[in-house]
Amino acid sequence: MKAIYPGSFDPITYGHLDIISRAAKMYDKLYIAVAKNISKQYLFSSRERFLMVKKSIAHLENVEVVEIEGLIVEYALRNNIEVMVRGLRVVSDFEHELQIAITNRVLSDKIETVFLMSDHKHSFLSSSQARELAKFNGDLSLFVPDHIARELRKKYA
Numbered sequence: 552m553k554a555i556y557p558g559s560f561d562p563i564t565y566g567h568l569d570i571i572s573r574a575a576k577m578y579d580k581l582y583i584a585v586a587k588n589i590s591k592q593y594l595f596s597s598r599e600r601f602l603m604v605k606k607s608i609a610h611l612e613n614v615e616v617v618e619i620e621g622l623i624v625e626y627a628l629r630n631n632i633e634v635m636v637r638g639l640r641v642v643s644d645f646e647h648e649l650q651i652a653i654t655n656r657v658l659s660d661k662i663e664t665v666f667l668m669s670d671h672k673h674s675f676l677s678s679s680q681a682r683e684l685a686k687f688n689g690d691l692s693l694f695v696p697d698h699i700a701r702e703l704r705k706k707y708a
């Protein structure tokens with residue numbers, strides 16, 4: 552069975568990587584869809600986000616990174632992907648994630664959304680917090696791998 556994990560990954564964090572490594576064990580193939588959403592403002596370009604994800608997951612054999620501009624559901628249907636993976640950290644994620652899951656279900660009932668609970672070590676962790684820390688030169692070692700921390704520091708140098 553194939554699954555897809557979509558997100559902005561601006562940038563990818565240890566929280567995302569935890570979800571990815573766990574989902575990769577559950578499914579034969581896991582696609583990571585890096586959003587190329589033109590209406591959203593990102594710190595990193597979609598190419599940069601794509602390359603950072605690719606470098607971070609190079610050790611995982613059944614994981615492939617793709618850049619997607621349109622609807623994830625349509626991409627999934629075209630590629631026989633049956634499961635959409637999302638991560639849940641705290642209760643405040645729930646409403647937003649429920650809206651996305653219901654919208655996707657309306658688009659197609661062939662795709663099932665599966666939520667993985669964040670590991671407690673990562674439940675406080677987000678890309679926006681990593682960006683904020685980087686801006687003020689904070690310690691990023693618990694948030695992102697070293698190569699991502701370097702990219703973040705470059706952006707704010």
Ligand code: ADP
Binds near residue numbers: 637640644673675
């Ligand atoms: P989006 O803009 O689609 O929310 P993100 O890159 O912020 O993209 O997140 C992608 C998915 O990963 C979402 O389901 C989000 O809840 C989840 N996620 C983000 N950070 C963590 C974390 N620390 N632990 C578990 N899941 C997370």
